[in-house]
Amino acid sequence: xxxxxxxxxxxxxxxxxxxxxxxxxxxxxxxxxxxxxxxxxxxxxxxxxxxxxxxxxxxxxxxxx
Numbered sequence: 001x002x003x004x005x006x007x008x009x010x011x012x013x014x015x016x017x018x019x020x021x022x023x024x025x026x027x028x029x030x031x032x033x034x035x036x037x038x039x040x041x042x043x044x045x046x047x048x049x050x051x052x053x054x055x056x057x058x059x060x061x062x063x064x065x
Contacts, residue, residue, distance in 0.1 A: 025038055025039075026038070026039050027039070030043050030047055030050070031050060032047060032050040033045060033047055035047070042054060
């Protein structure tokens with residue numbers, strides 16, 4: 001089993017952990033609907049970059065008629 005040769009100081013431990021921080025997700029506003037969404041993700045109502053990409057069952061029935 002591996003055993004460290006010398007004790008690591010709190011300073012070195014902190015430097016190692018400097019990259020472990022979690023970042024807040026960035027949000028954008030869709031220019032067609034004005035809805036807030038995560039970057040590079042579809043909005044909850046199914047729009048991506050101003051175009052409807054996800055259709056609900058009700059919307060599919062309306063398009064077929």
